Amino acid sequence: GEAKVWKKLHLMNAGEYVSLLQDFAATSNTTLPAKFSTNTVLVDSNRWQDQVFRTGLVSENDVNISGGSEKVLYTFSIGYITKQSTLKSLTNDRLNIRFGLDETIGRFHFGQSVAVRATKTTGSEASVTNAIEYAPYKPVYDPNIPGGYSIESNIEDFSNASNPLQSVNLTKPVTTDYVVMPQVFGEVSLFKGLRFRSQFQLEAGGSKYTNYEYPYTESNYLSSPRQAILSYNSYSHYILENYFSYNNAFGKHTISATLGNSYVDPGTSSSLQGTGTNIANDNVQNISVAT
Numbered sequence: 001g002e003a004k005v006w007k008k009l010h011l012m013n014a015g016e017y018v019s020l021l022q023d024f025a026a027t028s029n030t031t032l033p034a035k036f037s038t039n040t041v042l043v044d045s046n047r048w049q050d051q052v053f054r055t056g057l058v059s060e061n062d063v064n065i066s067g068g069s070e071k072v073l074y075t076f077s078i079g080y081i082t083k084q085s086t087l088k089s090l091t092n093d094r095l096n097i098r099f100g101l102d103e104t105i106g107r108f109h110f111g112q113s114v115a116v117r118a119t120k121t122t123g124s125e126a127s128v129t130n131a132i133e134y135a136p137y138k139p140v141y142d143p144n145i146p147g148g149y150s151i152e153s154n155i156e157d158f159s160n161a162s163n164p165l166q167s168v169n170l171t172k173p174v175t176t177d178y179v180v181m182p183q184v185f186g187e188v189s190l191f192k193g194l195r196f197r198s199q200f201q202l203e204a205g206g207s208k209y210t211n212y213e214y215p216y217t218e219s220n221y222l223s224s225p226r227q228a229i230l231s232y233n234s235y236s237h238y239i240l241e242n243y244f245s246y247n248n249a250f251g252k253h254t255i256s257a258t259l260g261n262s263y264v265d266p267g268t269s270s271s272l273q274g275t276g277t278n279i280a281n282d283n284v285q286n287i288s289v290a291t
Contacts, residue, residue: 001057001058001059001060002055002056002057002058003055003056003057003058003083003084003085003086004055004056004086005053005086008049008053009049009132011047011048011049011132011136012136013044013136014041014042014043014044014045014135014136014137015042017135017136017137018036018041018042018137021036021158022036025158032158033155033156033157033158035156035157036158040137041135041137042137043137044136044137045136045137045138045139045140046136046138046139046140047136048130048131048132048134048136048164049128049131051088051126051131051140051164051165052087052088052126052127052128052130052131052164052165053086053087053088054084054086054087054088054089055086056083056084056085056086057082057083057084058081058082058083058084059081059082059083060079060080060081060082061079061080061081062077062078062079062080063077063078063079064076064077065077068102070104071103071104071105072101072102072103072104073101073102073103074099074100074101074102075098075099075100076098076099076100077096077097077098078095078096078097078098079095079096079097080093080094080095080096081093081094081096085125087125087126087128088123088125088126088165088168089123089124089125089126089168089169090121090122090123090124090125091121091122091123092119092120092121092122093119093120093121093122094117094118094119094120095116095117095118095119096115096116096117097115097116097117098113098114098115098116099113099114100112100113100114101113107188107189108186108187108188108189109186109187109188109189110184110185110186110187111183111184111185112182112183112184113182113183113184114180114181114182114183115179115180115181115182116178116179116180116181117178117179118176118177118178119175119176119177119178120174120175120176121173121174121175121176122173122174123168123172123173124167124168124171124173125168126164126165126168127162127164130161130162130163130164131164133159133161134152134161134162134163134164135152135157135159135161138150138152138157138163140163140165145216145217146215146216146217146223147166147170147214147215147216147217147224148216149163149165149166149169149170149216150163151163151166151217151218151219151220151221152219152220153219153220153221154220160219160220161219162218162219163218163219166216166218167218170213170214170216170224171211171212171213171214172210172211172212172213172285173209173210173211174209174210174211175207175208175209176207176208177205177206177207177208178205178206178207179203179204179205180202180203180204180205181201181202181203181204182201182202183199183200183201183202184199184200185197185198185199185200186198186199192248193246193247193248193255194244194245194246195244195245195246196242196243196244196245197241197242197243197244197245197260198240198241198242199240199241200238200239200240200241201238201239202236202237202238203236203237203238204234204235204236205234205235205236206232206233206234206235207232207233207234208230208231208232209229209230209231209232209273210228210229210230210287211228211229212227212228212229212285212286213225213226213227213228213229214226214282225277226277226279226282227275227276227277227279227290228275228276228279228285228286228287228289228290229273229274229275229276229287230273230274230276230287231271231272231273231274232271232272232273233269233270233271233272234269234270234271235267235268235269235270236267236268236269237264237265237266237267237268238265238267239262239263239264239265240262240263240265241260241261241262241263242260242261243258243259243260243261243262244258244259244260245257245258246258274287275287276288276289276290277290278290278291279291
């Protein structure tokens with residue numbers, strides 16, 4: 001499938017943008033940069049909303065299998081989703097897997113299940129705010145600026161808005177994460193209406209984040225250095241529950257009661273992050289070559 005932006009904002013063209021700045025300068029007794037006395041700033045170089053928005057592709061595939069016998073049932077499902085954001089240039093891939101068993105043996109009832117989710121997110125989204133603020137007379141690229149993208153400065157443009165595509169295309173973030181959630185339970189019927197159940201659920205997960213940033217010059221001629229980032233984190237916690245339940249009917253009357261306890265583990269978590277600079281070139285885009 002496809003995902004599209006159903007409506008865009010009506011933004012000023014270059015002439016209207018410059019006229020607004022001229023009005024502001026006149027009312028605030030401010031002198032505009034010399035370029036605003038030329039015709040070059042009256043020419044539209046871009047419709048920035050067209051530059052940052054795109055048609056996002058969406059794909060979803062699922063398989064479900066179930067079966068068993070009178071005493072044992074099983075279920076299995078797997079799904080894979082790929083989704084592109086409508087803002088350049090983020091893509092999300094997600095894998096979901098679930099397997100479950102359910103057994104009944106006399107007055108005993110058991111169940112086991114495990115769910116796994118793995119996600120990979122590549123890229124980042126362009127800023128709509130930057131697309132609104134960035135001057136329409138500015139081109140996307142400027143070979144004279146380190147990094148190759150046009151920029152604004154307060155001195156030259158009376159604005160320091162960021163090029164909406166600059167950081168999106170000059171950084172390469174990738175996040176991968178996973179979650180594993182196993183669950184087991186056992187239940188026994190003690191006598192008519194009275195059951196005892198014990199169940200345990202664990203959640204454990206973690207993620208890895210990498211990002212490589214090409215060197216470039218951003219708004220107001222500020223330098224953004226070549227650097228690489230690497231981080232890890234992990235966590236886990238569990239819930240243990242034990243309880244009696246009673247359900248019985250006496251004529252037109254029904255009695256229900258539950259008594260038990262639940263323990264919620266506070267869990268553990270850890271994280272580590274490193275940033276590397278002084279990378280000689282872009283040939284090896286990894287923190288390991290930082291000095």
